[in-house]
Amino acid sequence: xxxxxxxxxxxxxxxxxxxxxxxxxxxxxxxxxxxxxxxxxxxxxxxxxxxxxxxxxxxxxxxxxxxxxxxxxxxxxxxxxxxxxxxxxxxxxxxxxxxxxxxxxxxxxxxxxxxxxxxxxxxxxxxxxxxxxxxxxxxxxxxxxxxxxxxxxxxxxxxxxxxxxxxxxxxxxxxxxxxxxxxxxxxxxxxxxxxxxxxxxxxxxxxxxxxxxxxxxxxxxxxxxxxxxxxxxxxxxxxxxxxxxxxxxxxxxxxxxxxxxxxxxxxxxxxxxxxxxxxxxxxxxxxxxxxxxxxxxxxxxxxxxxxxxxxxxxxxxxxxxxxxxxxxxxxxxxxxxxxxxxxxxxxxxxxxxxxxxxxxxxxxxxxxxxxxxxxxxxxxxxxxxxxxxxxxxxxxxxxxxxxxxxxxxxxxxxxxxxxxxxxxxxxxxxxxxxxxxxxxxxxxxxxxxxxxxxxxxxxxxxxxxxxxxxxxxxxxxxxxxxxxxxxxxxxx
RNA sequence: GGCCCGUUAGUCUAGUCGGUUAGGACGCUGGCCUCUCAAGCCGGUAUCACGGGUUCGAGUCCCGUACGGGCUACCA
Numbered sequence: 150x151x152x153x154x155x156x157x158x159x160x161x162x163x164x165x166x167x168x169x170x171x172x173x174x175x176x177x178x179x180x181x182x183x184x185x186x187x188x189x190x191x192x193x194x195x196x197x198x199x200x201x202x203x204x205x206x207x208x209x210x211x212x213x214x215x216x217x218x219x220x221x222x223x224x225x226x227x228x229x230x231x232x233x234x235x236x237x238x239x240x241x242x243x244x245x246x247x248x249x250x251x252x253x254x255x256x257x258x259x260x261x262x263x264x265x266x267x268x269x270x271x272x273x274x275x276x277x278x279x280x281x282x283x284x285x286x287x288x289x290x291x292x293x294x295x296x297x298x299x300x301x302x303x304x305x306x307x308x309x310x311x312x313x314x315x316x317x318x319x320x321x322x323x324x325x326x327x328x329x330x331x332x333x334x335x336x337x338x339x340x341x342x343x344x345x346x347x348x349x350x351x352x353x354x355x356x357x358x359x360x361x362x363x364x365x366x367x368x369x370x371x372x373x374x375x376x377x378x379x380x381x382x383x384x385x386x387x388x389x390x391x392x393x394x395x396x397x398x399x400x401x402x403x404x405x406x407x408x409x410x411x412x413x414x415x416x417x418x419x420x421x422x423x424x425x426x427x428x429x430x431x432x433x434x435x436x437x438x439x440x441x442x443x444x445x446x447x448x449x450x451x452x453x454x455x456x457x458x459x460x461x462x463x464x465x466x467x468x469x470x471x472x473x474x475x476x477x478x479x480x481x482x483x484x485x486x487x488x489x490x491x492x493x494x495x496x497x498x499x500x501x502x503x504x505x506x507x508x509x510x511x512x513x514x515x516x517x518x519x520x521x522x523x524x525x526x527x528x529x530x531x532x533x534x535x536x537x538x539x540x541x542x543x544x545x546x547x548x549x550x551x552x553x554x555x556x557x558x559x560x561x562x563x564x565x566x567x568x569x570x571x572x573x574x575x576x577x578x579x580x581x582x583x584x585x586x587x588x589x590x591x592x593x594x595x596x597x598x599x600x601x602x603x604x605x606x607x608x609x610x611x612x613x614x615x616x617x618x619x620x621x622x623x624x625x626x627x628x629x630x631x632x633x634x635x636x637x638x639x640x641x
Numbered sequence: 642g643g644c645c646c647g648u649u650a651g652u653c654u655a656g657u658c659g660g661u662u663a664g665g666a667c668g669c670u671g672g673c674c675u676c677u678c679a680a681g682c683c684g685g686u687a688u689c690a691c692g693g694g695u696u697c698g699a700g701u702c703c704c705g706u707a708c709g710g711g712c713u714a715c716c717a
Binding site: 161162163165197198200201266270274275277278279280281305323326328329332336337338339340341346348351366367368369370371372392394395397399401402403432433434435436437438439440441443459460462463464466468469470471472473475479 | 642643646647649651652653655664665667711712713714
């Protein structure tokens with residue numbers, strides 16, 4: 150590729166929510182690129198969004214990437230010479246660089262409140278098509294601004310975008326992309342809470358960590374000009390930017406958890422082998438051009454050429470994942486397969502959690518397997534009509550389940566008590582009785598109308614599978630809509 | 642609305658400098674194998690988004706259109 154300096158790439162996930170397949174996808178390509186060029190692969194945690202970042206999510210990222218066999222050379226957990234690798238621990242650094250920008254006239258304090266900013270943005274949008282801040286506070290003299298800040302007035306720091314000229318992003322895959330500077334917003338760099346936005350933090354860190362290539366998702370293309378302006382303002386040489394396509398749902402929208410399982414935890418729980426997942430991810434947007442689709446991570450690294458990445462947004466096709474997974478499964482020796490089953494499905498640990506729930510509901514040992522089947526399976530097969538409690542309408546159940554998913558999705562502490570509290574609260578809020586709501590959730594989660602205590606069951610089942618099943622129930626309900634009473638016509 | 646990216650079958654993709662019966666895979670489907678079902682093997686299915694150019698010749702080059710997607714935050 151470009152020059153002699155050693156390749157250094159990074160993945161910079163923000164620790165919010167479940168570990169995402171998109172994170173794994175970008176991590177994979179970064180890691181493979183680094184290994185191919187004998188460079189370094191860095192994991193940096195972008196937790197500048199204090200409201201949404203959690204340590205739990207951060208740990209899930211490590212766990213999931215390790216599960217996939219992706220490894221990094223530097224990161225918060227393994228250290229390195231360019232640390233700290235967690236942005237919340239670099240706050241002072243960003244403050245310092247923001248200060249430099251202000252002093253050199255490339256940024257300024259802005260005291261406008263939300264109301265004004267929103268109003269101006271809307272006005273600008275109607276007027277020019279580009280909704281951006283009008284630069285009102287640029288006019289404030291630095292001395293005055295400092296005095297106001299010192300006096301405790303709330304402010305943010307904004308980038309002073311050049312008013313004319315253009316910024317060109319030169320992507321090795323897509324060619325040059327030119328943006329007129331006049332279109333760009335005076336982006337906020339430092340928030341009122343003193344934390345940087347992604348824009349400042351990623352530029353400062355990428356520079357300080359000597360990142361040579363930024364391989365990230367396509368959704369970042371439009372903000373790259375701002376980053377380039379930042380590099381220029383600091384007098385730094387920008388890295389090479391390479392934008393990967395984004396993964397899509399079946400309907401071709403950007404992949405989302407509402408339309409497709411996105412949590413790596415789900416795939417693990419669903420019995421996808423990590424080597425199959427990695428291979429599958431590699432096939433999305435990449436091929437060697439030799440008709441060989443099944444290859445190991447090592448082979449991928451050995452033959453990888455970034456120029457061969459294709460740009461069309463690939464649909465995350467579960468059928469093909471399953472096919473590949475089957476191939477890998479059959480490659481395993483009996484012994485290895487048995488090991489996987491014992492650790493991933495029938496682990497003593499999992500069985501130990503099920504036993505207390507089922508002991509009072511069986512009289513013969515032989516009942517254990519048939520009565521606990523749903524603890525070990527993935528998608529469930531049942532009559533969607535079961536989801537609808539007698540006292541509710543189908544629409545009510547649909548609404549209730551949809552609401553319940555949202556609530557459940559935010560439950561990080563996946564324990565029976567928390568779950569019960571959450572769903573009872575939800576039932577009260579939307580004004581439906583707990584019983585009928587719980588029945589819907591029970592059927593969604595177990596496929597049956599009779600089960601051990603709902604919340605204990607959900608706790609044992611685990612978050613990924615429960616979330617998947619409730620969403621799946623919603624889908625079943627929607628798809629079966631209208632055809633429950635009408636006996637279908639027989640053609641011919 | 643504005644800006645940007647993308648476009649080979651239902652899906653993932655191959656197709657260097659223009660000349661291919663447009664290749665492979667998933668899916669679906671027919672068959673073989675077989676006590677069944679899988680797996681495996683053999684076969685079938687459907688595509689260059691559209692319209693103009695350039696050219697003897699265009700999936701490949703140019704222009705336009707359409708469609709899909711992304712971004713437009715004190716989220717990343």
